[in-house]
Amino acid sequence: MQKVQSDQWWRGATIYQIYPRSFSDSNNDGVGDLRGITRKLDYIAELGVDGIWISPFFTSPMHDFGYDVSDYCDVDPIFGSLEDFDDLVAKAHQLDLRVIIDQVYSHTSSEHPWFQESRTSKTGTKSDWYVWADAKPDGTPPTNWQSNFSGPAWTWDNRRKQYYLHNFLSTQPDLNLHNPEVQDAILDVARFWLNRGVDGFRLDAINHAMHDESLRDNPAVENTDLLASRPFMMQEQRYNLSHPGVPEFLKKVRETTNSYGDIFTVAEVGGMNPVPVMKSYTKGSDALSSAYSFEFLGLPEPIAGAVKSLLQLWPGEPDEGWPSWAFSNHDVPRVASRWGKGEKTAEQSKLYLLLLSCLRGNLFIYQGEELGLPQGEVPFEALQDPEAIANWPDTLGRDGSRTPFPWNSSTLNAGFSESSTWLPVDAAQRAMSVETQLDQSNSILSFFKRSMSIRRQYEALRRGALELVEAPEQLLAFVRKTEQQQLLCVFNLSGESIEWEPRELEKGRRLHSLGVNESMETIPRVLPPQSGYISLLED
Numbered sequence: 185m186q187k188v189q190s191d192q193w194w195r196g197a198t199i200y201q202i203y204p205r206s207f208s209d210s211n212n213d214g215v216g217d218l219r220g221i222t223r224k225l226d227y228i229a230e231l232g233v234d235g236i237w238i239s240p241f242f243t244s245p246m247h248d249f250g251y252d253v254s255d256y257c258d259v260d261p262i263f264g265s266l267e268d269f270d271d272l273v274a275k276a277h278q279l280d281l282r283v284i285i286d287q288v289y290s291h292t293s294s295e296h297p298w299f300q301e302s303r304t305s306k307t308g309t310k311s312d313w314y315v316w317a318d319a320k321p322d323g324t325p326p327t328n329w330q331s332n333f334s335g336p337a338w339t340w341d342n343r344r345k346q347y348y349l350h351n352f353l354s355t356q357p358d359l360n361l362h363n364p365e366v367q368d369a370i371l372d373v374a375r376f377w378l379n380r381g382v383d384g385f386r387l388d389a390i391n392h393a394m395h396d397e398s399l400r401d402n403p404a405v406e407n408t409d410l411l412a413s414r415p416f417m418m419q420e421q422r423y424n425l426s427h428p429g430v431p432e433f434l435k436k437v438r439e440t441t442n443s444y445g446d447i448f449t450v451a452e453v454g455g456m457n458p459v460p461v462m463k464s465y466t467k468g469s470d471a472l473s474s475a476y477s478f479e480f481l482g483l484p485e486p487i488a489g490a491v492k493s494l495l496q497l498w499p500g501e502p503d504e505g506w507p508s509w510a511f512s513n514h515d516v517p518r519v520a521s522r523w524g525k526g527e528k529t530a531e532q533s534k535l536y537l538l539l540l541s542c543l544r545g546n547l548f549i550y551q552g553e554e555l556g557l558p559q560g561e562v563p564f565e566a567l568q569d570p571e572a573i574a575n576w577p578d579t580l581g582r583d584g585s586r587t588p589f590p591w592n593s594s595t596l597n598a599g600f601s602e603s604s605t606w607l608p609v610d611a612a613q614r615a616m617s618v619e620t621q622l623d624q625s626n627s628i629l630s631f632f633k634r635s636m637s638i639r640r641q642y643e644a645l646r647r648g649a650l651e652l653v654e655a656p657e658q659l660l661a662f663v664r665k666t667e668q669q670q671l672l673c674v675f676n677l678s679g680e681s682i683e684w685e686p687r688e689l690e691k692g693r694r695l696h697s698l699g700v701n702e703s704m705e706t707i708p709r710v711l712p713p714q715s716g717y718i719s720l721l722e723d
Contacts, residue, residue, distance in 0.1 A: 194384065194448035194473055195506060196646030197234035198547040198636060199284060203514045204241050204263055205249060206588050207551055209601035216600070218264040222272045225279055227618065231554060232636030235282030237386055239514060241269070245295050247355045248570065251388060252293035256373040273381045282383035284448060289370050290392040291356045299357050303343050313366050315349035315358045315395055328401045329424040330415040333571050337424065351392045351424065353570060361393045361433055371440050378441065384448030390434070391453045391461055394427035426461045435470050450508050450546070451475040459497050466505025474546055476508035481516045486523050486536070486677045488660040492652060495662070498545065500649050507545035511536055512553050518585050521559035530556055531714050534631045534698050535675065538716050541635040542664065542673040544650040551589055552613070555621060556628035560587030560610035568607060583607055592619035631698070638696045638718060644669035656682055659711070663721070671695070672707070675716035685709045692719035
């Protein structure tokens with residue numbers, strides 16, 4: 185399906201992330217599915233977002249819930265069929281929603297036919313499609329590299345009498361993307377989904393996609409303050425992460441997507457120093473559209489100084505690339521719980537949504553963030569996440585951000601499913617359901633819709649430059665601007681009132697605000713705790 189070229193529709197877009205297992209269950213088996221997503225697309229369109237990103241729905245043994253792909257070009261039966269996916273894309277496009285899907289290029293499932301063939305022989309046609317290496321003379325793994333999920337990043341395979349590399353679970357062997365045949369196979373996967381009408385890809389863990397072929401050991405981190413419960417964090421990931429050859433492969437991805445029109449490509453980049461890597465993946469017209477990392481996702485609390493520092497990482501220099509931002513996703517505790525400390529949790533959630541709506545870049549909104557959902561409570565005996573089970577109780581894990589979406593507060597399982605659900609429905613989330621908030625003018629959901637409406641209305645918020653404004657230390661203030669518009673965005677993220685009157689920017693008309701006198705259109709001189717506003721600056 186050929187695309188019509190547009191003027192970078194994705195630049196400044198807001199994308200709504202859907203975790204399909206937990207969004208809407210159409211066949212009442214307790215697990216969300218593609219038909220469930222399709223029947224809820226009207227709700228998503230009414231939010232005022234530009235598109236959806238669907239987390240993996242491909243054929244998989246589900247050891248890591250879809251990020252262990254055993255068939256890149258089919259839908260796992262638990263989620264439906266390819267026809268269901270085609271119907272979803274068609275309905276989304278009718279509603280002017282773009283469809284972004286995950287692509288997992290760094291690894292597959294150990295059940296993928298490619299791996300099953302690769303492990304049988306050192307000389308077969310796919311023998312070099314994965315990362316294999318001999319044991320050291322004493323039988324230990326080839327390097328000291330550690331997996332993200334704890335333990336060595338190598339597992340012995342007795343059939344091949346070699347170790348294979350896996351940066352995540354042992355059932356997720358790493359592809360050898362140094363091999364041109366593997367690159368070609370991956371690009372064919374991209375074409376398969378582009379031909380079905382998708383509008384973009386999120387490239388999962390893409391800086392894990394290549395390894396140091398010399399198999400050098402990683403050094404230990406020098407700053408012991410960075411040590412965490414996972415051995416992975418005790419090393420500088422110098423040789424198993426962010427290989428300098430990845431950008432060249434990503435240029436091939438971009439060349440492939442260009443033949444289908446204006447396709448959005450965004451890299452997920454992890455690691456201790458991700459920004460230079462993100463910029464190398466997005467620099468120039470032949471690179472990816474955007475990249476995002478865990479700067480806000482890993483931020484323990486939204487202190488004004490920390491937010492300013494993150495925004496300054498992307499000053500808008502020529503040929504710099506374009507950032508993307510997220511405050512929540514399926515891999516981290518929900519922002520309402522991670523940052524929300526205090527009694528005014530609803531107002532805090534609104535403030536975070538207001539801040540996110542003003543940032544320069546693309547925005548990712550995780551399902552339920554528009555409702556202000558807190559982290560779901562999941563008892564140990566109900567956990568499904570292998571990372572949470574392995575590290576209990578030292579980590580909250582990921583299941584609490586993946587609990588079923590609450591559509592209403594009165595029916596079985598909050599309207600998600602009529603059957604027993606794969607994760608328990610959280611009682612606090614049920615009380616904050618869509619039905620509960622839909623017709624309330626002061627609800628978090630209504631506030632989010634208003635924020636999206638303002639962002640869509642003003643080009644300066646979508647694509648304009650961002651300039652920080654000098655303000656008191658605990659105050660975050662910046663101007664979003666184009667040649668035609670200037671908008672002042674101010675946030676008091678602290679617990680104290682702050683007096684501040686911007687001298688040069690007095691002539692302003694308030695467009696949207698939280699926690700300040702709603703009857704005033706002028707710029708306020710006192711900002712209460714957890715408050716903020718957007719004002720249009722006029723000559």
